[in-house]
Amino acid sequence: MKVLTKDLKGAAEWPIEASRPALEFGLTGWDFSPVSIRGVAREAEGRVRVVLNIGTGVRLACSRCVTRVDRPLAMRLELDEPLPEQSLDLAPAIREELILAVPLYPLCREDCRGLCVTCGADLNEGPCACPKETRAESRWEALKWQIQKSDIPPRAGTRGARTGR
Numbered sequence: 447m448k449v450l451t452k453d454l455k456g457a458a459e460w461p462i463e464a465s466r467p468a469l470e471f472g473l474t475g476w477d478f479s480p481v482s483i484r485g486v487a488r489e490a491e492g493r494v495r496v497v498l499n500i501g502t503g504v505r506l507a508c509s510r511c512v513t514r515v516d517r518p519l520a521m522r523l524e525l526d527e528p529l530p531e532q533s534l535d536l537a538p539a540i541r542e543e544l545i546l547a548v549p550l551y552p553l554c555r556e557d558c559r560g561l562c563v564t565c566g567a568d569l570n571e572g573p574c575a576c577p578k579e580t581r582a583e584s585r586w587e588a589l590k591w592q593i594q595k596s597d598i599p600p601r602a603g604t605r606g607a608r609t610g611r
C-alpha cells in the first residue's frame with residue numbers, strides 16, 4: 447500500500463482504491479474480512495495529505511457467551527506527512543487503525559446473559575437446571591460443586607447389587 451512520490455507531483459489528486467487481505471497488514475491474530483480502501487492523496491507545499499475510508503469486518507467471540515459475533519468496521523483515516531523522497535507506505539497507519547477499531551469486549555447483544563459458571567449452559571436460551579445456591583456465585587463454589595459431583599461413582603448401587611449375586 448504505497449503512494450509513489452512521483453505520482454503525486456503535478457497531480458491534483460491521486461486516487462487510491464484497493465481491496466487487500468488483512469494478512470498484508472500483518473493482522474494475524476484476528477479473523478478479518480478483506481480490507482477495502484478508498485480515498486485520495488494530494489501533494490501541497492512539500493507535504494502529502496491522504497484521506498482514506500477503510501471498511502472491513504471482523505469475526506469475534508462474544509465476551510460473555512462466546513457466540514460468534516461478526517462486526518462490520520468502518521473508519522476514516524487522515525494523514526498529513528512531509529513529502530517523502532520515494533514513496534509513502536500507508537500500511538502501518540492502516541494496520542494501527544484496524545487494531546484500534548476491534549472492540550475489546552464484544553457482545554452478541556447488549557443484554558447477553560452469558561454462561562452459567564457451574565454447568566456452562568448458555569443462559570440466553572433460558573435458565574439452567576442448577577440449584578439457585580450454586581449458580582453464578584463464585585468460582586470456588588462452582589469448583590466445590592464439581593468435586594462433590596465427581597465423588598459420587600455412577601450407579602454404584604446397581605453394580606454392587608449385581609456382583610453380590
Ligand SMILES: [Zn+2]
Nearest residue numbers: 508511554558
Ligand atoms: Zn453473548
Ligand SMILES: [Zn+2]
Nearest residue numbers: 562565574576
Ligand atoms: Zn447452570
